[in-house]
Each structure stands twice: as structure tokens, then as C-alpha cells.
Amino acid sequence: MCGFFVPDLASLPHLPLRPFLLASPSPARFGFPPMKLRPLLFIIAACIAGSALRADEGMWLFSAPPRAQIKAKYGFDLTDAWLDHVRLSSVRFNSGGSASFVSADGLVITNHHVAADSLQK
DSSP: OOSOOOOOGGGOTTSOSSOHHHHSOOGGGGTOOOTTTHHHHHHHHHHHHHHHOOOSSOOOOTTSOOHHHHHHHHOOOOOHHHHHHHHHTEEEOTTSOEEEEOSTTOOEEOOHHHHHHHHHO
16 A cells, blocks of 8 residues: 545635646647657657767777778877887786776776676675
8 A cells, every 4th residue: 555645625615616726728739749658759869869870989999990081080090009008008917907007006996886896896
């Protein structure tokens, strides 16, 4: 049983005959589409929004970076030394999480759930 009390409306003369929740206007009065059309409209809106979004960077291996594209777009030259530095600054925990070294003392930056899992062990 729920934990709320519903008074007898006849015993409360100062209240209107119909409570507010029963007298509230239907969503159709405000121009909302019918319930049957809402999933279809949601799918159409998601397709339109999704077609306008594209990832810029893509994914690539350290052994085959798109050097010419990065140089043309950002004016940054990917050297082998820079790629080795980035590759060697990443760490993989036994829990499957990943992190990156941010100091020579071994300080890493990672997600909260990865750090919490490592601290619990």
C-alpha cells in the first residue's frame, strides 16, 4: 500500500469538486503530437541530428598515423619521437582500465571508476 492519504472531497467544501490533477489539461491541448507518433518523430529527429555530427579525428594506430592530414589541417608535424613519447606515456591497469602518466614521479590521470577499482584492491 502506498503511504499517502486521499481525503474525502465532500468533507472539504473549500476544495473544488475536481482535484487539480484530474482537471489538468491534456497534452494535446498544448500541441503535443499523439502518443503513437512520438517514437516515429524521435527516430526522425535522431537521424537528422546524427547526420550532422561527424568525428573529426578518427582512430589510427601509432604505427600508421595520418601525418599528411594532420600537417595540412593543424600545421603540426608528427615526429617519431613525439609518437613514441605519447605511446610510452600511457599505462594499462590489470582491471582493464587505462591512464596516462602526467609526471616523472608516476602520477597518472584516469577515470574515477578505474581509480576506485584500483584503490579497493
